Amino acid sequence: MxxxxxxxxxxxxxxxxxxxxxxxxxxxxxxxxxxxxxxxxxxxxxxxxxxxxxxxxxxxxxxxxxxxxxxxxxxxxxxxxxxxxxxxxxxxxxxxxxxxxxxxxxxxxxxxxxxxxxxxxxxxxxxxxxxxASQAVAEAYLEEHRQNISGDALAMAFDLNRQAPFLMSRPKQLAKFIQAQAAIRNLTEAVIFETSGKVLAKTGLSLTFDFEPFPESAFRKARNGEVATLTSEVDRVRAIIRLIISLMPTYLSPDL
Structure with a gap:
């Protein structure tokens, strides 16, 4: 071969x-x-x-x-x-x-x-x-919203305290006033309530307030004259500040 x-x-x-x-x-x-x-x-x-x-x-x-x-x-x-x-x-x-x-x-x-x-x-x-980077952006987003809602809460509280003698005896006018304030500041909702849980006025979208109460630490901070801010798991930012519009402890809670 x-x-x-x-x-x-x-x-x-x-x-x-x-x-x-x-x-x-x-x-x-x-x-x-x-x-x-x-x-x-x-x-x-x-x-x-x-x-x-x-x-x-x-x-x-x-x-x-x-x-x-x-x-x-x-x-x-x-x-x-x-x-x-x-x-x-x-x-x-x-x-x-x-x-x-x-x-x-x-x-x-x-x-x-x-x-x-x-x-x-x-x-x-x-x-x-x-x-x-995404986490940093999310944290910056929440921090910006905290600052914005703190400023909105202070401004709304100032206007409410100034108009209290006229508004507290007129519930319908109070409701219109808070709705106008929320619309001007592009707030998702806003609520005025007493410590007992009684709601004095709220915007038309304030349906979840009863289900998301504020912790005691937030009330304590608000009683000291500060704005307390909270965030939820769905990136919802809320604030609470005390008002001086009645004898009962009354609070304002705007929401972004």
Missing amino acids: EIIPLTWLDKINSSRKTVVVLAVLALFSGIGTYTVFARSGAAGPNPDIVLGFMYLNLGLLIVIGLLVSKRLVKLWFQRRQGLAGSQLHTRMVVLFSVVAVIPTIVVALFSVFLFDFGIRSWFTERIGAAVD
Whole structure:
């Protein structure tokens, strides 16, 4: 049986020296791949450089695989023709092939692992940064609303206290007054109530007040003449301030 000619494979120098050189190149390529990821910084590795190393590792693996395959094929044909020197020669060739291929395979797998790990880290950092930025925006949004509603509560309390002699004896006028105040300040709702829970006036949308009472700490702060603000899980911002419009302790609660 004739040995099948390996046309384009024969153009490659399949000596042991060539395979060893390629294996060393594969090792250095793996080190280069690791260096690219290790020194990429917060911005992440350059995609073009990473792809370049991946293609280089894959190319080295293919070339070494072809060279080793060529030697194994030739050895197989020689054994079929009885030309092989001995089993020792066969074992040496197989051992050399394995030793030459294993480092390249390890480097290729290592490169794939680094690429996957780098991509995961890159996305994790950016997702974390996006979450932190979103949280910062939400906190700034709530803080701005707290300041706005505190100013609205003080302004409404001032107007109510000034108009108290006229409004307290006219419940309908008080209701219209608070509705107008809420509309001017773009408030979701506003309520005037006593400590006992009696509602003196409220806007038309004030339907949830009875179900969301204020904590004692908010009342204590309001009794001291301060504006107490509270937030809910649905980003609802409320305030409470004490009024001086009647003998009974009376409070105003605007809501954004």
